[in-house]
Amino acid sequence: MTARLTTPTVALTLAALVVLAGCSSNDDTTSTSPSTSASASSAGDAVSIDDAWVKAADSGMSAAFGEIKNTGTEDVTVVSVTSSASSMVELHETVENETGAMVMRQKDGGFTIPAGGDLVLGPGANHIMLLDLTEPLKAGDEATFTLTFSDDSTVEFTAPTKDYSGANETYEDSEMDMGDE
Amino acid sequence: MTARDQAHEHGRGGPTRRQLLFGGAVAGIGAVAAIGADTLARGQGGGSASTEAEQALNGDLTVPFYGTHQAGVETPPQAHATLIALNLRPEIGRDDLRRLMQVLSDDASRLSQGVAALADSEPELAHVPARLTVTFGFGPELVRRGAADVSALPSWLRPLPAFGVDRLEEAWNDGDLLIQVAADDAFTVAHAQRMLLKDARSFTTVRWTQTGFRRAHGSEKSGTTMRNLFGQVDGTVNPAPTTEDFDGLVWITDGWLAGGTSMVVRRISMDLDTWDRLDRSGREQSTGRLLSNGAPLTGTQEHDEPDFEATTAIGFPVIAEFSHIRRARSEDTSQRIFRRAYNYDDAPRGDQVSTSGLLFVSFQADVDAQFVPLQRRLDDLDLLNEWTTPIGSAVFAIPPGCTEGGYIGETLLA
Numbered sequence: 375m376t377a378r379l380t381t382p383t384v385a386l387t388l389a390a391l392v393v394l395a396g397c398s399s400n401d402d403t404t405s406t407s408p409s410t411s412a413s414a415s416s417a418g419d420a421v422s423i424d425d426a427w428v429k430a431a432d433s434g435m436s437a438a439f440g441e442i443k444n445t446g447t448e449d450v451t452v453v454s455v456t457s458s459a460s461s462m463v464e465l466h467e468t469v470e471n472e473t474g475a476m477v478m479r480q481k482d483g484g485f486t487i488p489a490g491g492d493l494v495l496g497p498g499a500n501h502i503m504l505l506d507l508t509e510p511l512k513a514g515d516e517a518t519f520t521l522t523f524s525d526d527s528t529v530e531f532t533a534p535t536k537d538y539s540g541a542n543e544t545y546e547d548s549e550m551d552m553g554d555e
Numbered sequence: 556m557t558a559r560d561q562a563h564e565h566g567r568g569g570p571t572r573r574q575l576l577f578g579g580a581v582a583g584i585g586a587v588a589a590i591g592a593d594t595l596a597r598g599q600g601g602g603s604a605s606t607e608a609e610q611a612l613n614g615d616l617t618v619p620f621y622g623t624h625q626a627g628v629e630t631p632p633q634a635h636a637t638l639i640a641l642n643l644r645p646e647i648g649r650d651d652l653r654r655l656m657q658v659l660s661d662d663a664s665r666l667s668q669g670v671a672a673l674a675d676s677e678p679e680l681a682h683v684p685a686r687l688t689v690t691f692g693f694g695p696e697l698v699r700r701g702a703a704d705v706s707a708l709p710s711w712l713r714p715l716p717a718f719g720v721d722r723l724e725e726a727w728n729d730g731d732l733l734i735q736v737a738a739d740d741a742f743t744v745a746h747a748q749r750m751l752l753k754d755a756r757s758f759t760t761v762r763w764t765q766t767g768f769r770r771a772h773g774s775e776k777s778g779t780t781m782r783n784l785f786g787q788v789d790g791t792v793n794p795a796p797t798t799e800d801f802d803g804l805v806w807i808t809d810g811w812l813a814g815g816t817s818m819v820v821r822r823i824s825m826d827l828d829t830w831d832r833l834d835r836s837g838r839e840q841s842t843g844r845l846l847s848n849g850a851p852l853t854g855t856q857e858h859d860e861p862d863f864e865a866t867t868a869i870g871f872p873v874i875a876e877f878s879h880i881r882r883a884r885s886e887d888t889s890q891r892i893f894r895r896a897y898n899y900d901d902a903p904r905g906d907q908v909s910t911s912g913l914l915f916v917s918f919q920a921d922v923d924a925q926f927v928p929l930q931r932r933l934d935d936l937d938l939l940n941e942w943t944t945p946i947g948s949a950v951f952a953i954p955p956g957c958t959e960g961g962y963i964g965e966t967l968l969a
Contacts, residue, residue, distance in 0.1 A: 427673040430757070439674075513757055514654025536658065536674040537757050 416527030420446025421487070426533035428459065428517050429497075429541050432510045436460070437541050438502040438519060438533050439495045444487040451524040453484040459517035460504035467500050468543055478503070478543045484524070497541035513537045613739055613772050614683035620664040622956040623814050624806065625963060627690030627735050628895070628918050629796035631777060635744050636737035636897050637766045638820060638914065639752070640730025640949060641759035643697060652701045653968040655758045656691070659734075660962035662754055663689035666747045675750055685740035685772070687747055691963045692733030692818050692951030701968050707811055711922035712952050715819070718934040720945060727822045727947020730762045735818075735916075739772035765822060765947070767897020767914035780849060780857065783898055784911045785830055785942070787842055788849025790894050791857055792880075805893050807920050811966040814955030817922045819892075821915040822899075822947030828908070830942045841938040843878030851880065877938040883929060890928050892917040913943075922950055 426440030444450050457463045467481040485500060487493045495501045515535040522528050618626045662672040667687045671678030695712045714729060734751055738744050769781050783789040794801040805816050839845055843852055843861060851861035852873050861880055865873040874881055894917050901910040919925040954964050
């Protein structure tokens with residue numbers, strides 16, 4: 375008997391999750407006008423984000439995590455991300471450098487999520503990097519993120535902030551520590 | 556409830572040690588182990604793979620987090636509980652409290668369903684909920700800081716009046732935020748406690764923690780009245796959850812606490828060494844109940860109504876004037892409470908052989924109208940006071956439950 379008796383609940387994230395219809399060449403992410411592309415559904419329509427959270431930090435850098443699910447029949451690629459919490463946001467991967475240390479760096483070409491698959495963003499792995507917090511991110515605060523896909527469609531999600539001692543990876547370019555301690 | 560009934564169904568069938576062992580192995584490791592267990596079982600001349608695989612595991616049982624009332628009050632008491640009282644850091648205000656309770660409520664909602672909390676560093680430890688409940692209580696300071704106006708503070712939300720029997724130690728008293736973590740698995744309690752305290756750390760510091768236990772899940776028929784470490788059946792007269800009687804005694808019906816209740820926590824030291832000097836009839840006289848099954852001295856079954864008028868051949872009351880059950884009872888039936896206690900058994904020091912007692916927990920709609928008059932009667936006279944000493948005391952407001960997307964305390968903080 376390995377099945378759980380109940381299904382997981384994702385109160386904070388799902389309640390606030392807003393899946394926006396694609397808007398092809400429009401930066402206004404609140405737009406709900408349908409995509410003008412020939413495709414029946416955009417990447418933004420096919421993607422949902424579960425269990426998102428962002429690490430609390432007073433200033434400087436932080437990171438966001440979660441599970442990006444592609445429920446569509448075509449692969450999607452996240453090419454950029456913006457956030458209410460940081461003026462500069464990047465998609466990062468964590469890799470081993472030439473000295474054997476694990477470092478994080480911007481992910482070339484963004485994250486591709488296969489059709490029907492998912493991408494887990496987690497501490498010490500792929501993540502959304504917040505490089506310049508606009509104000510302190512305190513536990514329980516919510517930050518809004520907008521993912522943009524290669525077809526220019528977008529999806530927005532909200533992530534609660536959590537205190538977290540981990541996720542202190544070294545940033546490859548600057549050798550800065552993203553931890554707040 | 557269905558799942559629990561099912562579990563008990565298996566329990567009545569009397570699972571063998573082998574079934575239990577392989578039941579766990581099958582669930583934990585999967586199909587490969589199941590084949591191995593099957594082969595081994597046949598080799599020992601009994602069972603089949605399907606029988607082993609169907610063994611219900613207590614660890615999978617869950618209690619809903621969301622609802623009108625918080626879980627952990629009406630919930631049949633789990634085997635293990637830890638009560639944690641936190642102090643708010645000085646700078647914490649209303650907005651901070653809202654953030655804190657949103658985070659803690661989300662943690663509790665996930666962990667109670669066997670799902671890792673967000674940012675859970677040991678997510679695998681969350682996968683055995685074992686009827687985990689997390690119940691939050693607010694002390695007077697939290698209500699003062701969290702309330703939009705002062706009228707939110709209930710008149711009873713304050714330290715209990717001093718009782719003559721009290722020997723309170725500051726280390727066990729009061730608190731701003733109470734978290735009751737309870738499950739049928741102590742490991743589950745430990746992980747939930749760690750997760751919740753990590754998320755409370757930037758808002759609070761730990762004031763005290765108290766850990767208690769009852770019989771292990773499955774050791775006794777569910778619903779069996781607890782025994783305390785004096786060996787007494789403790790808690791026979793207790794309103795039954797979900798009845799009209801219970802609802803009237805326990806749930807608050809108006810204001811921000813509508814659907815909530817109050818919680819009294821008393822750490823009651825029990826002197827087992829002096830209790831040891833008392834013979835069996837003396838022990839039964841002190842409470843007015845038989846040690847064998849908890850029946851009143853005038854009856855034969857635990858739930859027989861005591862006959863306080865009955866006298867012995869020479870004219871003394873069968874249930875003594877000083878006995879606990881006579882003193883605890885009031886003619887005023889509104890002066891009753893709902894008890895949900897745990898035992899504690901700390902490490903002895905020096906030449907002690909035990910440091911034991913009762914982690915007394917009661918829920919009632921109004922502390923002043925229900926708990927205080929009852930405790931005053933026991934303070935005035937109760938032979939049990941000879942062997943018991945309250946050494947800690949705290950009162951909390953238990954906010955109502957919340958719906959999915961909401962959080963505990965929103966009726967005060969939103």
